[in-house]
Amino acid sequence: MRAKLVSLVLTLVLAGLLGATLVRFAPGYGVDEHALDPRLSRESVEALQNRAPARDGLLRYYAGYLQGLLRGDLGESGTLNRPVAELIRERMPVTARSIGLGLALAWSAGLALALLPQLFRSPVLDWMTAAAAGVFLCAPAAVVALAALHAEAPTGLALAAVIFPRVFRYARNLLAGAAAMPHVLAAEARGLGRVQILGRHILPLATPQLLSLLGVSLNLAFGASIPVEAVCGSPGLGQMAWQAALGRDLPVLVNMTLLLAALTMISNFLAEAVTAKCVPVRA
Amino acid sequence: MRTGAGMKGARRVIVVVLLILLGGAASGAFLYRVPYDQQNRESFGAPPSKEHPLGTDELGRDRLARLLHGSRISLLLATAAALLATAIAGVVGAAAGHFGGWCARAFQVLVDLFLSLPWLFLLIMLRAILPLNVSPVVSLAITFALLGCLGWAGSARVIAAGVQSMHRSDFMLQARALGCRPSRLLLHVIPNLRPLLLAQLCISIPLFLLSEANLGLLGLGVAEPMPSWGNLLRELENFHAVSVNPWVLAPAVLLVTVVGCFHILLSGKESHA
Numbered sequence: 136m137r138a139k140l141v142s143l144v145l146t147l148v149l150a151g152l153l154g155a156t157l158v159r160f161a162p163g164y165g166v167d168e169h170a171l172d173p174r175l176s177r178e179s180v181e182a183l184q185n186r187a188p189a190r191d192g193l194l195r196y197y198a199g200y201l202q203g204l205l206r207g208d209l210g211e212s213g214t215l216n217r218p219v220a221e222l223i224r225e226r227m228p229v230t231a232r233s234i235g236l237g238l239a240l241a242w243s244a245g246l247a248l249a250l251l252p253q254l255f256r257s258p259v260l261d262w263m264t265a266a267a268a269g270v271f272l273c274a275p276a277a278v279v280a281l282a283a284l285h286a287e288a289p290t291g292l293a294l295a296a297v298i299f300p301r302v303f304r305y306a307r308n309l310l311a312g313a314a315a316m317p318h319v320l321a322a323e324a325r326g327l328g329r330v331q332i333l334g335r336h337i338l339p340l341a342t343p344q345l346l347s348l349l350g351v352s353l354n355l356a357f358g359a360s361i362p363v364e365a366v367c368g369s370p371g372l373g374q375m376a377w378q379a380a381l382g383r384d385l386p387v388l389v390n391m392t393l394l395l396a397a398l399t400m401i402s403n404f405l406a407e408a409v410t411a412k413c414v415p416v417r418a
Numbered sequence: 419m420r421t422g423a424g425m426k427g428a429r430r431v432i433v434v435v436l437l438i439l440l441g442g443a444a445s446g447a448f449l450y451r452v453p454y455d456q457q458n459r460e461s462f463g464a465p466p467s468k469e470h471p472l473g474t475d476e477l478g479r480d481r482l483a484r485l486l487h488g489s490r491i492s493l494l495l496a497t498a499a500a501l502l503a504t505a506i507a508g509v510v511g512a513a514a515g516h517f518g519g520w521c522a523r524a525f526q527v528l529v530d531l532f533l534s535l536p537w538l539f540l541l542i543m544l545r546a547i548l549p550l551n552v553s554p555v556v557s558l559a560i561t562f563a564l565l566g567c568l569g570w571a572g573s574a575r576v577i578a579a580g581v582q583s584m585h586r587s588d589f590m591l592q593a594r595a596l597g598c599r600p601s602r603l604l605l606h607v608i609p610n611l612r613p614l615l616l617a618q619l620c621i622s623i624p625l626f627l628l629s630e631a632n633l634g635l636l637g638l639g640v641a642e643p644m645p646s647w648g649n650l651l652r653e654l655e656n657f658h659a660v661s662v663n664p665w666v667l668a669p670a671v672l673l674v675t676v677v678g679c680f681h682i683l684l685s686g687k688e689s690h691a
Binding site: 142145146149150153154157158161269270272273274275276277278281285354355357358359361362365366376377379380381383384385388391392395396399400403 | 535628
């Protein structure tokens with residue numbers, strides 16, 4: 136567990152360094168394009184150049200960034216002219232709400248559809264549920280978001296439509312694998328009911344691996360929130376990341392990189408810890 | 419729940435459908451010789467006609483010509499990007515799995531770093547850092563090169579695990595017992611990686627097609643007037659046009675069909691394995 140924590144911290148530091156490297160060496164770093172305006176006087180150009188970030192070395196830039204981070208100063212957004220910390224505080228609840236709703240709906244729908252064919256042992260039902268999930272799996276998240284916008288559905292529903300086919304596919308394969316285990320076949324041969332077999336033999340076997348998917352689905356939800364929030368006009372972190380990309384707002388992008396890496400790694404770490412607790416220790 | 423023979427037949431049909439679509443995309447633009455960027459000032463947003471079988475867009479450009487060129491660009495370049503990503507994954511994954519030690523640990527941290535960031539976020543972040551105001555050809559190259567250079571991490575992890583399990587196999591044990599050096603052992607490993615690399619290539623193509631479509635719809639993909647499935651899908655933003663002219667859905671239908679074909683092929687392979 137300690138090794139995992141060290142690896143987590145090391146990866147986070149590297150994620151920050153990667154973000155800082157990209158910002159420092161991005162074409163146009165430290166140049167204010169307004170300074171190229173021929174109408175400006177020499178004094179105005181000098182003032183703009185003084186306002187631009189200093190052309191420090193990479194490590195000095197990163198150390199400065201980390202110092203600011205420890206003080207809670209994440210820099211200022213170039214496009215929105217507001218502190219990044221304030222923007223994240225403002226937009227985080229919007230994204231958290233839509234991701235929460237999206238994950239709840241996606242897991243409910245994905246698990247329900249994966250359980251149905253196991254419960255009724257019907258190949259037709261299996262084919263139909265797989266086909267329904269397959270259509271959503273093959274559509275880009277932005278197109279799903281456009282359809283949700285057209286139907287005036289909430290952002291969370293669009294996110295659920297993007298995540299649920301992935302949850303379904305994984306859960307379906309896991310449950311099918313567990314159902315084919317010899318002890319499950321033996322229970323079936325002894326005449327146990329489908330509900331009993333599912334509850335006592337199939338689900339306990341699949342639960343630890345399903346739990347580990349929880350961490351991954353959070354990563355999926357954050358990824359999907361970018362096109363969904365951008366298309367649906369929801370003022371969350373996903374929309375901010377998209378606006379920052381269009382406006383080359385590098386301070387926002389580097390902070391978002393660190394935030395997303397931290398959230399994903401912590402959720403994966405927690406999911407793994409819970410999974411490890413669930414799996415019985417073998418002698 | 420599916421029979422082996424039925425699945426094999428379905429896979430054959432899927433391969434034929436994919437080949438027809440790929441052939442159509444590759445040759446269609448040569449057979450239908452209408453320029454994709456030619457604006458017809460007399461007919462903006464025109465319905466299908468003899469001259470324009472899929473009608474024209476809001477700038478008066480022939481939709482079929484744009485769809486054929488866009489399909490060729492998206493399919494060929496997504497395949498090229500997938501080849502690049504699989505090649506990088508093959509080299510990095512094989513090195514990490516084969517040499518182990520610090521090489522494997524460094525590889526683990528690098529892959530964790532890549533996989534800890536949502537794929538689309540990583541793409542738009544790097545796309546934003548590169549110049550946005552570039553010519554359509556450069557934007558095309560940047561988009562697909564980014565997909566190829568960033569999409570290797572997941573595949574590399576699978577390949578590294580495959581190489582590690584290969585190291586425990588009987589033929590490798592025998593080779594080591596005969597005194598093969600690590601560099602020579604690699605010559606035994608590489609040919610056996612072919613099925614794994616092929617599977618990763620088939621996984622990457624639909625992933626890259628969907629990513630390009632998302633980037634295009636968000637305005638960070640291939641720049642106009644160059645068509646690609648991503649920027650052709652931008653027509654769907656106009657709900658009125660979709661309800662009046664359902665044929666604007668053609669790129670979406672093609673994209674879903676191709677990605678679906680790849681998914682069915684892959685699920686067939688999984689069940690076969």
